[in-house]
Amino acid sequence: MSSSLCAPLGTRRGRGGYVEDGSSRQDVPIVVREGVYLTWEELWVTMSKPSGKDGKKAIILESQTGYAKPGELLAVMGPSGCGKTTLLDALAGRLNSKAKQTGDILINGRKQALAYGTSAYLTQEDAMLTTLTVEEAVYYSAQLQLPDSMSKFEKKERAEFTIKEMGLQDAIHTRIGGCGSKGISGGQKRRVSICIEIITRPNLLFLDEPTSGLDSAASFYVMNRIARLNKTDGIQRTIIASIHQPNTQVFQLFHNLCLLSNGKLVYFGPASAANKVRIWRSLVCVSVQLLSCVV
Numbered sequence: 001m002s003s004s005l006c007a008p009l010g011t012r013r014g015r016g017g018y019v020e021d022g023s024s025r026q027d028v029p030i031v032v033r034e035g036v037y038l039t040w041e042e043l044w045v046t047m048s049k050p051s052g053k054d055g056k057k058a059i060i061l062e063s064q065t066g067y068a069k070p071g072e073l074l075a076v077m078g079p080s081g082c083g084k085t086t087l088l089d090a091l092a093g094r095l096n097s098k099a100k101q102t103g104d105i106l107i108n109g110r111k112q113a114l115a116y117g118t119s120a121y122l123t124q125e126d127a128m129l130t131t132l133t134v135e136e137a138v139y140y141s142a143q144l145q146l147p148d149s150m151s152k153f154e155k156k157e158r159a160e161f162t163i164k165e166m167g168l169q170d171a172i173h174t175r176i177g178g179c180g181s182k183g184i185s186g187g188q189k190r191r192v193s194i195c196i197e198i199i200t201r202p203n204l205l206f207l208d209e210p211t212s213g214l215d216s217a218a219s220f221y222v223m224n225r226i227a228r229l230n231k232t233d234g235i236q237r238t239i240i241a242s243i244h245q246p247n248t249q250v251f252q253l254f255h256n257l258c259l260l261s262n263g264k265l266v267y268f269g270p271a272s273a274a275n276k277v278r279i280w281r282s283l284v285c286v287s288v289q290l291l292s293c294v295v
């Protein structure tokens, strides 16, 4: 990986930046940070087979190489079971104990652990207390996650700003809800989960299927909010999101694309410059694999 991609990690704080919240301009503190360049080379992940009888390991990811840059959104795509979550888990350092990982993962060009608060990970499931309102869920999370050096007022301000950033101001007093007690919609739930993950303003954001269960309009709304994050708070954030079947509008938000099939890398590069023939050929291969699984 080129050394020009390796920038130092650091933080600068400033005041008086402007934020577009869609309706009005607000004067809010802006945290200006150098970003996280994440690179991975020859990354393999194997797992013990559940039976463990033959002692063999299943290859989940094969020879993955790629990068994610500050200010950019990398989409990880591919059919169900191809290894998208495993790739995100490996990069985030949260593989389970059954998994064995080889290869290099570099942060700003160096092998180092991610510092506390540098990254956040949105899992596929929304785990929230159903009786809380949107405001309570995000504010309590701010109280728990933000440092003691911040006052209660600052934490509340941060929670309110994050709620606005995700376009949830109209649902702020609505309960999350769940089975038996209808609350906010599925798309709003995903956005509350994102609020909880971004409340600490992490430089690196892993999103595992942020649009799962959403229709095409709601998916675009959520992804557009995610893509706009860097513009609203001044952080050149590195975002890696696994995603299923994005529509054209959502696809246009991606800077880079990592396409997987059966644990192998089929394409890595700019989403806009993805060679259509190559992508279509890959998709045909993936479809054939899916069909053979069904048959």
Ligand SMILES: Nc1ncnc2c1ncn2[C@@H]1O[C@H](COP(=O)(O)OP(=O)(O)OP(=O)(O)O)[C@@H](O)[C@H]1O
Pocket (backbone or CB within 6 Å): 047, 048, 049, 050, 058, 060, 078, 079, 080, 081, 082, 083, 084, 085, 086, 087, 096, 098
């Ligand atoms: N703990 C585990 N033990 C054994 N195999 C596993 C384990 N976790 C995942 N796998 C297997 O690894 C493969 C990749 O799983 P992964 O969850 O990464 O796929 P995915 O592309 O994210 O799928 P989906 O889109 O359905 O969420 C699958 O075949 C899965 O069964």
